[in-house]
Amino acid sequence: MFRDDERTRVIEEVGGLARLGSLAAELASESGGERVMLVSDPGVAAAGHADRAAGVMRAAGLEVALHVDVAENPSSDDVAKAAAAAQAFGPALYVAVGGGSAIDTAKGANFVEVCGGRMEDFRGHDTATAPLRPLIAVPTTAGTGSEVQSFALVGDGETGAKMACGDPSAAPRVALLDPELTLTMPRRVTAMTGLDTLAHAVESAVARPRDPSTDGRSREYGCAAFALVSAGLPRVLVDPGDLEARTSMMRASALAGLAIEHAMLGVAHSMANPLTRHHGVPHGLAVGMTLPHVVRFNAAAASAEGVAIRDTYAALASAAGLRGADATELAERLASRCAELLECAGLGTGLSDLGVTPADLPELAVEANQQWTAGFNPRAVDPDAFEALLTAAL
Ligand SMILES: [Fe+2]
Structure with missing residues (x-):
């Protein structure tokens, strides 16, 4: 692997x-x-x-x-x-x-x-x-x-x-x-680090590669990591002593880390930095809450910047055993699986659960747009796109 x-x-x-x-x-x-x-x-x-x-x-x-x-x-x-x-x-x-x-x-x-x-x-x-x-x-x-x-x-x-x-x-x-x-990790830390791994796997799989010579590797690692998180995260949340599932999560973290090393991240991470800085939203929750909306936003384009977005999302979904008639349906299954995993964490499902209000969004959107990860997202973004994403994640 x-x-x-x-x-x-x-x-x-x-x-x-x-x-x-x-x-x-x-x-x-x-x-x-x-x-x-x-x-x-x-x-x-x-x-x-x-x-x-x-x-x-x-x-x-x-x-x-x-x-x-x-x-x-x-x-x-x-x-x-x-x-x-x-x-x-x-x-x-x-x-x-x-x-x-x-x-x-x-x-x-x-x-x-x-x-x-x-x-x-x-x-x-x-x-x-x-x-x-x-x-x-x-x-x-x-x-x-x-x-x-x-x-x-x-x-x-x-x-x-x-x-x-x-x-x-x-x-x-x-x-x-x-x-x-990792057996001693409190449940909250297990949940938040697990959501971070999930976001790393899904974002780096479609990110514009940083090093063209290793193009494709981020997708391969991302798919392997997503499959492990999709199966393993619910298990470690129910039974913290499940060593097999803990092993899956640890392997997923390293695989997703390698995927980032080859391709960087995307806009869920761009939004996370200002959410953490200004509203104290923990990093894992910030990326976990925005990720399903980022997948839907990116999947609206079949491809961009040379990245086959929808097919890659379909590959991620298929790697985890999700079913769909075509790439569009599989990409939607991926988004809903990300939302299910967020729900499993039991730490809230929207940013408003953490005190973020609609009035906060324009400033957050401008700052998110300045993050360097935004430049690696396969679909181009601007402050308006970020505001729409943050509104969806509220
Ligand atoms: Fe992260």
Whole structure:
């Protein structure tokens, strides 16, 4: 399911955390040292995962410094603190154990520690001025896909706007997927990260490819991820201890993350940023609530910008076993399945449930239109189109 030629080697194994010692020792020695900067967050540390990770690496002869001062939506200030800790320690390797925040903070610290400056200096892609240190990502949620991506998403210290900072060498060398680590996720986090994975799979499958040489791969990964989420998300919401379904969700997160790596995202993500910033709507809910409407909006065009939108949506639906007479019907089945999954989450079905009002929409639409993800949506958008989408999602 995961191609061998990706930058990140994906290892999926129940109980796989036990292998972290040997994997870390191998990469640290390749990098010429034995010091590991372990980045985690307070919640994950409280669950005991950070100590277990440190323990297996120390047992493998490595020296480990633990940094858990990581915020939920990390800013360049959080990155600066982690980078300062790393500069004092001198790691050969970074290991991130946690959700997207810990993984992105580790990537950001890697940029700043190795290249100097501040996170703001590394906006865009191919921005590292020297090869970064190797990183092993050990996700404890199934959602962001950061474990397989070369980008760190970090908030601008002054404006709070999300910056995407990327470099090929920032991609984790190894993503160690141990589904047991996701068993401790609260239901709300399981639901929101699951909806985020869903949106990644569906949006990246039809996004305009960032790298034409890998055209088609985002569709392939997106279809595989959507099928896993469609079957797995309702199961983990009903039974958090369902390890098989947890495995599906974790695999889906990484597959959808790779789909983004090849093709970026679309307008559900463009709307999510201002919804989170101005109204505190959690990211997963913001994309989950807008996604069904985005699918219907895009599917109104059979194709655009060289992307076969309706056929790709039909492929996503078919991959998950949904039935329809033709591509138009299958695309509608995809939209309604996305709405069903949102309903399963039980966290509201429209933005008005979260306090967003019609008067808020014009400003949100203008800001959504300025997000860089809007440029990757297969159908062209403008503030009026965003206002119509937000109205539908209200
Ligand atoms: Fe997302």
